[in-house]
Amino acid sequence: MEAVTEGSWESLPVALSPGVLQALRELGFARMTPVQSATIPLFMNNKDVAAEAVTGSGKTLAFVIPILEILLRREEKLKKMQVGAIIITPTRELAIQIDEVLSHFTKHFPRFSGNIIVATPGRLEDLFRRKADGLDLASCVKSLDVLVLDEADRLLDMGFEASLNAILDFLPKQRRTGLFSATQTQEVENLVRAGLRNPVRISVKEKGMAASNTQKTPTRLENYYMICKADEKFNQLVHFLRQHKQEKHLVFFSTCACVEYYGKALESLIKQVKIMSIHGKMKHKRNKIFTEFRKLPGGILVCTDVMARGIDIPEVQWVLQYDPPSSASAFVHRCGRTARIGNVGSALVFLLPMEESYVNFLSINQKCPMQEMKPQTNVLDLLPKLKSMALADRAVFEKGMKAFVSYVQAYAKHECNLIFRIKDLDFASLAKGFALLKMPKMPELRGKCFPDFTPVTVNTDSISFKDKNREKQRQKQLEQQRKEREENGGKKKFIKNKAWSKQKAKREKKKKITAKRKREEGSDIEDEDMEELLNDTRLLKRLKKGKISEEEFEKRLTGSQSRLKVEAVAELESEG
Numbered sequence: 001m002e003a004v005t006e007g008s009w010e011s012l013p014v015a016l017s018p019g020v021l022q023a024l025r026e027l028g029f030a031r032m033t034p035v036q037s038a039t040i041p042l043f044m045n046n047k048d049v050a051a052e053a054v055t056g057s058g059k060t061l062a063f064v065i066p067i068l069e070i071l072l073r074r075e076e077k078l079k080k081m082q083v084g085a086i087i088i089t090p091t092r093e094l095a096i097q098i099d100e101v102l103s104h105f106t107k108h109f110p111r112f113s114g115n116i117i118v119a120t121p122g123r124l125e126d127l128f129r130r131k132a133d134g135l136d137l138a139s140c141v142k143s144l145d146v147l148v149l150d151e152a153d154r155l156l157d158m159g160f161e162a163s164l165n166a167i168l169d170f171l172p173k174q175r176r177t178g179l180f181s182a183t184q185t186q187e188v189e190n191l192v193r194a195g196l197r198n199p200v201r202i203s204v205k206e207k208g209m210a211a212s213n214t215q216k217t218p219t220r221l222e223n224y225y226m227i228c229k230a231d232e233k234f235n236q237l238v239h240f241l242r243q244h245k246q247e248k249h250l251v252f253f254s255t256c257a258c259v260e261y262y263g264k265a266l267e268s269l270i271k272q273v274k275i276m277s278i279h280g281k282m283k284h285k286r287n288k289i290f291t292e293f294r295k296l297p298g299g300i301l302v303c304t305d306v307m308a309r310g311i312d313i314p315e316v317q318w319v320l321q322y323d324p325p326s327s328a329s330a331f332v333h334r335c336g337r338t339a340r341i342g343n344v345g346s347a348l349v350f351l352l353p354m355e356e357s358y359v360n361f362l363s364i365n366q367k368c369p370m371q372e373m374k375p376q377t378n379v380l381d382l383l384p385k386l387k388s389m390a391l392a393d394r395a396v397f398e399k400g401m402k403a404f405v406s407y408v409q410a411y412a413k414h415e416c417n418l419i420f421r422i423k424d425l426d427f428a429s430l431a432k433g434f435a436l437l438k439m440p441k442m443p444e445l446r447g448k449c450f451p452d453f454t455p456v457t458v459n460t461d462s463i464s465f466k467d468k469n470r471e472k473q474r475q476k477q478l479e480q481q482r483k484e485r486e487e488n489g490g491k492k493k494f495i496k497n498k499a500w501s502k503q504k505a506k507r508e509k510k511k512k513i514t515a516k517r518k519r520e521e522g523s524d525i526e527d528e529d530m531e532e533l534l535n536d537t538r539l540l541k542r543l544k545k546g547k548i549s550e551e552e553f554e555k556r557l558t559g560s561q562s563r564l565k566v567e568a569v570a571e572l573e574s575e576g
Contacts, residue, residue, distance in 0.1 A: 007032055014044045017072055019108030020065060027104055033058035035204040036065075043178055044069050048196040050179045053204040056340035059180045060101055060312070063087070063148045068105055070145050070176065071115065078143060084115045085146040088167070090154040092120055093290045094310045098150070121155060121163035128170050138170050145175060149195070152181040152188050153329070154309045161187070168195055182309075182336075183329055221339035222346040224373040225359055230425075231383070231432035232375065233350050234262070237322060238269055239379045240348070241300060245273050247317040249300045252334050254323035254410045256281045256304055261403035261434075262322070263302040264396065265386055274299035280306045308333045312340060321349040323407070324358060327415045328365050335368075348373060354424045361419060386435035391458065393466040394474070397437060404434045408444050428452035 008031055009016055009024055016024075024030075032040075035053040042049050043066035053059055071084045078084045089095050095118045106112045117124070127137050149155060155164065177196045181188050184203075192199060228236050241249065251266075253259050256279040263277030274296055278289045286306075293301050294313050301307065308330055316338040325331050331349070338345025349370075351358055362368040390397040407430075414420035428450040431439055438455035439445060465471040542548045 007037055012037070013041050014069075016065065017069060020068055020105060023105040023108055029061065033062075035059055035202070036062045038202050038204055039063070039178070040065055042200050042202075043176065046176060048177045048199040049202060050181075050184075050192045050196060050199045051202040051204065052181055052184050053202075054182060054336070056312075056336045057204060059150070059310075060098060063150070063178050063180060064098070064101055064105065066176075066178070067116065067146050067148065068109070068112075071112070072109065074145070077111065078115045080114065081140050082115060082143040083117055083137075083140045084143060085117070085148070086124070086141070086144065086171075087116070087118045087148045087150060088121055088124060088155065088164070089118065089150040090120065090158050090160070090309060091306055091311075092286060093307065094151065095120060096287060096290065097310070097312055121160040121167065125163040125166050128167065141171055144172055146178070147171060147175055147195070148178045148180065149191070150180050151310045152179045152191060153183045153185055154333075156185070156187040156191065157327075157329075161191075164191065165194070182333065220344045221335060222344075223335060223368060223370040224346065224348040225370045226348060226350050226373045226375055227353055227356055228350060228375045229433075230352055230429040232379075233322065233352075233433055234265075234386075234435075235379045235382055236350065236375050237320065238266070238382055239376050240320070241266070241270055241273070244318060245270075246298055248296070248298050248313070248315050249318045249320055250307060250313070250316055250334075250337050251300060251302045251320045251322055252308070252325070253302065253304060254325070255403070255406035257399070257403040257406035258323065259302050259304055261396075261399040264399065265389070266300065266302060268389065269382055269385065270300070275302065276300070277302040278307060279304040305330055305334070307337065311337060313337060315343075316340075317345060319345070319347040321347070323410075324349055324351065324355065324414075324420070326410065326413065328362060331362060332366050332368060352426075354421075355419055358416070358419050361416060383432065383435045387437060387456070390435065390437055391456070391463060394463045395465055395467065395470070397460065397463050400434050400436055401440045404431065404436060405440055405442055407434075408442065412444065 009021060009029075012032075035051060035057045039049055039051050039062040043063065051059065051062065067085045067087075071078065074084070087095075087098055089098060098118050102116060102118070106116075119127075127135065131137070149164070155161075177199075179188070179192055179196060179199070226236065237251070241251075251262075253262060259277050259279045263275065267275045276289050276293050276299065278286055278293075278301060280286075282289070290307075290311075293299060297315070301313075305325060308325070319335055319338050321331070321334055325334060335347040338347060359370055362370065386396075386400075390400055408422070408425070408427075411420060411425065412422045422444065427439075427445060427448065429452070431450070431453050437458070437460055439450060439453065465474060
């Protein structure tokens with residue numbers, strides 16, 4: 001079905017509880033959005049729903065209100081350890097946000113204490129399996145009435161399908177299930193079939209949208225793009241932010257390392273503005289940063305796509321995309337952090353000259369029209385200042401190098417690789433834009449010359465950390481390396497750059513977790529065999545990189561059934 005109507009909460013065909021209506025008034029929601037008016041009556045009348053609606057359309061209340069009403073109408077009230085509803089969402093920020101919305105309502109109903117769980121899939125699956133602190137969650141959910149999968153397309157994009165299937169196995173079949181998504185992909189459709197029974201499908205369009213128009217961004221969003229060279233982009237960004245100091249901005253970068261580097265750079269160059277940074281590797285800091293920024297009247301949040309989906313930060317005037325995201329759908333979701341629930345907002349994406357066709361691509365692929373914003377003239381060149389910061393502090397120098405490497409690696413994996421082609425990148429201009437002191441050593445640059453890039457004459461090994469403890473530790477390592485060279489007859493021992501080798505360690509850890517899960521789920525592979533497979537996986541990688549010959553590979557393979565083992569290794573590698 002399709003819904004475009006709005007109305008007052010009292011106009012619903014099902015009556016809402018006085019406490020729910022009171023909370024809605026306190027929150028300032030006088031009228032329903034289309035997705036709310038379409039979904040709430042169906043959900044409350046015991047229908048499974050699969051709702052698709054544009055970002056910022058008010059989906060959270062569309063499932064929070066039915067959950068509360070269904071639990072309030074239970075004949076047998078929930079006891080302390082009984083779980084009546086579970087809301088699964090892709091990120092902890094979104095979980096915090098949903099919990100905040102729920103708390104506005106549950107204060108009117110003190111009896112709800114631990115009866116509603118809001119969680120990310122990985123954490124929830126872990127609780128089911130571990131039975132931590134004596135909590136048998138599988139027993140607690142036998143009373144479950146409602147399951148909600150929020151941002152379902154994102155849940156699947158992030159690789160949570162296995163966790164979701166595992167969680168569904170623990171839940172009772174007699175329940176109401178709601179699936180909420182901004183897009184309906186084939187993967188989402190498969191999840192609908194697996195987790196919902198005869199669902200009512202809801203597709204909500206905003207008022208004024210033609211039936212043939214499937215625009216996925218809010219109608220009150222002004223979307224812009226700016227074409228500028230890689231070594232001009234940072235100066236244009238800083239100029240823009242300085243011109244809009246009183247407003248609230250989200251600035252998206254493609255990687256965590258870029259957020260770390262440019263976040264610190266912006267803090268140094270833009271005064272009298274609160275600037276915060278957030279990305280997926282921050283772990284425990286994220287909750288505090290997210291909560292604090294939501295309360296600010298103005299400021300800048302430098303972030304990755306961890307903030308792209310479902311997050312509702314009040315009064316965001318501008319969404320700036322310094323780097324285009326890896327997928328077209330992520331572009332839409334980033335833009336959707338502004339112009340939410342009827343408000344106006346603006347978004348701007350910075351594009352390199354070779355990326356200009358991305359504008360037409362988004363217009364066709366996402367029905368996302370954009371206007372051009374010309375680069376500002378007479379903009380201050382701040383890159384020399386960034387270079388000075390790197391020369392003065394090794395921490396800045398290393399962050400810049402790592403950010404550049406991570407950007408290039410992310411660019412190589414872009415979903416739209418017909419437009420974002422790594423072979424077309426102007427690496428010299430890019431390195432200037434990162435204010436690098438020298439080109440890093442990485443496979444993508446091997447064998448290339450960069451006459452347009454001039455490295456500094458300073459020996460970068462002599463750059464010290466401003467942090468005295470870090471510098472003391474570095475000097476110890478340098479002294480140890482000097483002694484080892486002397487012991488080796490003056491030959492330099494190869495030492496892997498720890499900062500850049502973390503990705504490999506992460507992949508190895510992921511493989512071990514996958515192997516452990518296989519064992520827990522009844523795999524017939526024994527511990528010793530699994531260890532052999534992991535060792536052989538490493539061998540296979542060395543063979544692919546040309547570090548060992550095929551003869552040496554065959555010789556060093558553990559066990560006698562080489563062919564079968566190679567196939568198992570290849571399968572395990574693809575899972576990792």
